[in-house]
Amino acid sequence: xxxxxxxxxxxxxxxxxxxxxxxxxxxxxxxxxxxxxxxxxxxxxxxxxxxxxxxxxxxxxxxxxxxxxxxxxxxxxxxxxxxxxxxxxxxxxxxxxxxxxxxxxxxxxxxxxxxxxxxxxxxxxxxxxxxxxxxxxxxxxxxxxxxxxxxxxxxxxxxxxxxxxxxxxxxxxxxxxxxxxxxxxxxxxxxxxxxxxxxxxxxxxxxxxxxxxxxxxxxxxxxxxxxxxxxxxxxxxxxxxxxxxxxxxxxxxxxxxxxxxxxxx
Amino acid sequence: xxxxxxxxxxxxxxxxxxxxxxxxxxxxxxxxxxxxxxxxxxxxxxxxxxxxxxxxxxxxxxxxxxxxxxxxxxxxxxxxxxxxxxxxxxxxxxx
Numbered sequence: 001x002x003x004x005x006x007x008x009x010x011x012x013x014x015x016x017x018x019x020x021x022x023x024x025x026x027x028x029x030x031x032x033x034x035x036x037x038x039x040x041x042x043x044x045x046x047x048x049x050x051x052x053x054x055x056x057x058x059x060x061x062x063x064x065x066x067x068x069x070x071x072x073x074x075x076x077x078x079x080x081x082x083x084x085x086x087x088x089x090x091x092x093x094x095x096x097x098x099x100x101x102x103x104x105x106x107x108x109x110x111x112x113x114x115x116x117x118x119x120x121x122x123x124x125x126x127x128x129x130x131x132x133x134x135x136x137x138x139x140x141x142x143x144x145x146x147x148x149x150x151x152x153x154x155x156x157x158x159x160x161x162x163x164x165x166x167x168x169x170x171x172x173x174x175x176x177x178x179x180x181x182x183x184x185x186x187x188x189x190x191x192x193x194x195x196x197x198x199x200x201x202x203x204x205x206x207x208x209x210x211x212x213x214x215x216x217x218x219x220x221x222x223x224x225x226x227x228x229x230x231x232x233x234x235x236x237x238x239x240x241x242x243x244x245x246x247x248x249x250x251x252x253x254x255x256x257x258x259x260x261x262x263x264x265x
Numbered sequence: 266x267x268x269x270x271x272x273x274x275x276x277x278x279x280x281x282x283x284x285x286x287x288x289x290x291x292x293x294x295x296x297x298x299x300x301x302x303x304x305x306x307x308x309x310x311x312x313x314x315x316x317x318x319x320x321x322x323x324x325x326x327x328x329x330x331x332x333x334x335x336x337x338x339x340x341x342x343x344x345x346x347x348x349x350x351x352x353x354x355x356x357x358x359x360x
Contacts, residue, residue, distance in 0.1 A: 056360070063354065080336060117360060124357045131355040135347050142343045149336045156329050159317035167319070213352075220344055227340070230333055237326045244322040 050113045057107045057120035061100050064129040068097050071137050078141065085144040089137060096133065128207045135216050139202045143195050143219075146226060150191050153233060157184045160240060167247055177243040180236035187229045187236075198222050 072093050075086060103123060110116035127133060161181055168174040198219045205212045317325055 053360075080339075121357050121360050124355050124360070128355050130350055131352045134350050135352075138343055138347045138350075142340050142347075145336055145343075146340060149333060152332065153329065156317075156325070160322070160326075163317050163319065163322060216347070220347065223340065223344060227337055230337055234330050234333055237330050241323050241326045244319055244326070248319055248323075 046113060050110070050116055053113055053116040053120055054107055054110065057116065057123060058104060060120065060123045061104045061107075064100055064123065064127065065097060067129055067134055068093055068100075071134060074138070075141060078145070080145045080148045081141065082144065082148055085140075085148075089140060089144075093137065096127065096129075100127065126207065128212075132205060132207060132209070132212050135212075136202055136205055139216065139219055139223075140199065142223060143199045143202065146191070146223070147195050147199070149230070150188055150195065153184070154188055157181060157188070163244075172247055174243070177240055180239040180243075184233050184236045187232050191226050191229050194222050194226055 072090065075081070075090055075093070078086065081089075100123070103119065107116055107119045110119060160177075164174050164177045164181060167177075201215055202219055205215050209215065
């Protein structure tokens with residue numbers, strides 16, 4: 001019985017093989033057509049993949065350009081930054097925008113998926129807009145604002161010192177005012193040191209920095225310490241205002257502020 | 266052929282006419298330049314800073330205080346924005 005079954009199976013397989021080879025011999029074009037169709041499908045898949053990589057890259061660039069435009073708008077609206085800082089930061093952002101646009105043009109023209117994929121990765125690795133660039137520019141803007149403020153307060157305190165010296169020469173008791181002025185000088189020295197250090201720290205952060213986050217955290221902590229120092233200066237200003245009110249000659253009224261303080265706004 | 270010498274005026278006729286034309290053309294230019302003499306160099310006035318006096322000290326210090334408050338408020342806003350930057354967008358996974 002087993003022999004019959006084996007024989008029938010063998011005959012069936014042999015017939016099957018014969019029929020298939022005969023079919024191939026009769027219709028050779030069908031196999032070629034299939035091969036061609038398979039190649040076309042593969043090419044189409046590659047093309048679709050390339051399109052998807054390009055679309056994703058364009059999306060990544062658009063998000064980054066939008067972020068850079070917001071940064072530019074923040075800088076344009078700033079009235080405290082020095083012209084040097086403003087120009088330097090604005091130029092930096094514009095250069096980054098141009099580079100990203102150039103990269104977009106290159107990616108859009110890429111013809112193979114490997115190159116497009118590598119270019120798309122460079123949108124992240126070469127710019128690190130969100131990990132480094134945006135925090136860096138925002139922190140530099142903040143530091144610049146505080147440095148400008150400290151500079152204005154320094155020049156104002158110099159004027160206050162001159163006025164206090166005049167009153168002292170007139171025989172007025174300037175002890176309280178002098179104490180306040182000395183404290184202002186101390187606070188401004190500390191503030192300027194912190195800001196200068198932080199500015200260097202932030203400026204030195206590049207796309208190659210291993211741990212930019214720790215630098216940014218440190219700088220944010222430092223800037224938090226600057227706040228109470230300015231608060232002390234404000235308290236000293238209150239003391240000085242009181243001092244000047246007391247020593248205001250009788251029959252006179254307070255005048256409008258000097259242009260120095262107006263321009264400091 | 267007998268050649269008689271030409272008088273001086275006849276010899277340099279064209280040169281003299283050219284000089285006269287140039288002189289006539291130069292008259293309006295001279296007149297115009299007299300009417301519009303070279304502009305004097307304009308100097309931008311240097312802004313002067315009024316000295317701080319006992320009369321304006323209070324208001325000046327008050328304004329400086331306001332300036333400090335505003336800058337510190339802006340600093341708070343900026344630092345808040347920095348802390349909210351979504352750094353996870355800078356991942357290469359999926360590329």
